[in-house]
Amino acid sequence: MRRCLVCAKKEPERPCVECRYFVQQGPLRRVPSPPVRVILEDEHGKQYPAHILVLNTTEFGLETEAPVPGRYVIRLQESLWVEVAGVPFRGKNNVRLFDILCVHRKQETASRLNNDEYQLLAGNAGELVQEITRHLPEHLQDLVREKLLAEIEKSELINALRVGKVMKYEGGRFRFLSGQVDLELPMEEAEKLMRQVTRQGTHQREVIISADGKNIFDLHGVPFDHRSGGLLAFDVTEVIEKERRMHQLEMQAYREAIAAVTGGRLYLVNGEEIEKVVSEGTELAKGEVWQTHDLPEARQAIRDALPVLDNRSWHAIALCLSEALTNTLKHAGGGCWQVRQSGDAVRIIVQDRGPGIKTSELAQATLMQHYSTKNSMGCGFTLMLYYADYLYLNTGPSGTTLVLDFGIRTAER
Amino acid sequence: MLKVDVYVARGVCRVVLNGELDMETIAQLQEVVGKVGEHTLEVDLSGVSFVDSTGLKSLLDINNDWRQKGGQMLILRPQPDVAEVMRLVGLDRLLA
Numbered sequence: 195m196r197r198c199l200v201c202a203k204k205e206p207e208r209p210c211v212e213c214r215y216f217v218q219q220g221p222l223r224r225v226p227s228p229p230v231r232v233i234l235e236d237e238h239g240k241q242y243p244a245h246i247l248v249l250n251t252t253e254f255g256l257e258t259e260a261p262v263p264g265r266y267v268i269r270l271q272e273s274l275w276v277e278v279a280g281v282p283f284r285g286k287n288n289v290r291l292f293d294i295l296c297v298h299r300k301q302e303t304a305s306r307l308n309n310d311e312y313q314l315l316a317g318n319a320g321e322l323v324q325e326i327t328r329h330l331p332e333h334l335q336d337l338v339r340e341k342l343l344a345e346i347e348k349s350e351l352i353n354a355l356r357v358g359k360v361m362k363y364e365g366g367r368f369r370f371l372s373g374q375v376d377l378e379l380p381m382e383e384a385e386k387l388m389r390q391v392t393r394q395g396t397h398q399r400e401v402i403i404s405a406d407g408k409n410i411f412d413l414h415g416v417p418f419d420h421r422s423g424g425l426l427a428f429d430v431t432e433v434i435e436k437e438r439r440m441h442q443l444e445m446q447a448y449r450e451a452i453a454a455v456t457g458g459r460l461y462l463v464n465g466e467e468i469e470k471v472v473s474e475g476t477e478l479a480k481g482e483v484w485q486t487h488d489l490p491e492a493r494q495a496i497r498d499a500l501p502v503l504d505n506r507s508w509h510a511i512a513l514c515l516s517e518a519l520t521n522t523l524k525h526a527g528g529g530c531w532q533v534r535q536s537g538d539a540v541r542i543i544v545q546d547r548g549p550g551i552k553t554s555e556l557a558q559a560t561l562m563q564h565y566s567t568k569n570s571m572g573c574g575f576t577l578m579l580y581y582a583d584y585l586y587l588n589t590g591p592s593g594t595t596l597v598l599d600f601g602i603r604t605a606e607r
Numbered sequence: 608m609l610k611v612d613v614y615v616a617r618g619v620c621r622v623v624l625n626g627e628l629d630m631e632t633i634a635q636l637q638e639v640v641g642k643v644g645e646h647t648l649e650v651d652l653s654g655v656s657f658v659d660s661t662g663l664k665s666l667l668d669i670n671n672d673w674r675q676k677g678g679q680m681l682i683l684r685p686q687p688d689v690a691e692v693m694r695l696v697g698l699d700r701l702l703a
Binding site for chain 1: 608627629630631657659660661688692695696
């Protein structure tokens with residue numbers, strides 16, 4: 195009992211999840227990642243949001259502002275809810291230990307979580323999928339696992355959409371109807387939206403970022419008549435964050451695969467990394483391409499800037515520059531190029547503000563010979579991968595930057 | 608820059624190219640070849656110092672048109688760098 199009080203004083207920053215004393219150690223102690231979000235409801239129906247930070251089959255370590263001691267109900271699914279009671283003096287700040295008093299299922303009650311409930315709460319989707327697919331024929335296992343995990347990922351995305359708030363707007367005032375009481379909306383913007391909705395008599399939608407920039411709300415206004423309407427608000431902060439993380443993971447997978455397939459010569463890099471790459475070394479020449487006649491001029495400018503190159507090196511650089519600039523003309527209508535010297539390498543940089551290469555087409559566009567979305571041979575990248583020593587690619591809806599590095603061999607004198 | 612010369616003898620049309628073949632110059636080659644009526648077309652690349660994949664694509668298109676018409680197209684004497692690029696994209700099969 196004293197232990198948590200002492201810890202709160204001496205080590206207020208130390209997370210309870212790391213503490214062996216907080217939720218009993220044992221093979222069934224799990225830390226779900228990310229923490230599972232639940233709602234605690236007291237006997238009067240008052241709701242408190244909470245996160246399950248750590249659990250075993252009989253205890254939850256929750257982060258919540260719900261008062262302790264106190265008894266609450268956590269609804270996990272329609273026909274599954276858990277009664278819990280806060281344990282005084284266990285935990286600190288807003289992290290508290292709750293005993294599982296009773297688990298209610300469709301037709302039975304129990305004093306602890308069963309294996310499936312525990313596994314799902316413990317965030318063991320991966321293990322669960324492994325277990326389920328263990329008896330499938332071997333050649334199908336990977337395929338089914340991949341599909342199941344993708345489905346789980348999707349459902350997690352839907353769970354991350356916080357059910358919002360429903361309010362009635364009438365005569366310039368809002369009245370709470372249902373949903374999350376504690377969802378703090380930017381009311382000024384909400385009122386502006388509802389004024390427009392009632393004035394124009396049409397449904398309108400607005401995505402608004404809170405003043406502190408921490409939350410993103412999706413607001414829907416529906417007119418009832420000329421002075422009243424309904425406001426439906428969702429907190430989409432986590433959904434957007436989760437989508438961003440999923441995209442990052444997807445890109446990471448592409449990066450690793452492409453780097454591996456090209457023997458570590460082609461790198462997909464992010465905006466920050468490409469900034470660093472394009473600023474290294476010293477500039478020798480630069481120019482722009484907007485018309486086809488700019489292509490031979492760019493090749494000539496590079497020849498003039500690198501007079502000491504042997505013929506084979508010059509041909510390699512001129513060809514790669516030509517391929518990159520042709521792509522820029524075809525897909526983005528034009529762009530700019532630069533040649534720099536960085537250490538003992540010549541670096542060609544080609545940048546455009548086109549629509550970028552779609553993530554779904556990145557692997558084909560860069561690795562597959564004769565793959566082309568335009569009427570071309572689709573072997574530009576094949577040639578660039580053959581002639582350049584290293585390639586760095588950054589692509590997105592606001593443009594593409596391609597950097598090619600060549601080791602220098604000077605002409606025999 | 609591309610210079611295109613055409614020589615016709617005994618049912619064979621030889622197109623001699625000098626310069627560079629890329630997105631800027633392929634139209635010149637296509638225009639000349641479009642007027643050729645002979646059964647056999649020879650494209651002499653000995654004077655071509657530079658070809659990129661857009662240039663090679665136009666040679667491939669001309670070859671496909673020619674074969675559809677029941678004719679024959681051959682590419683002659685590419686310089687080493689150009690021959691290497693042709694080999695890399697699988698067009699060396701068009702070499703005479």
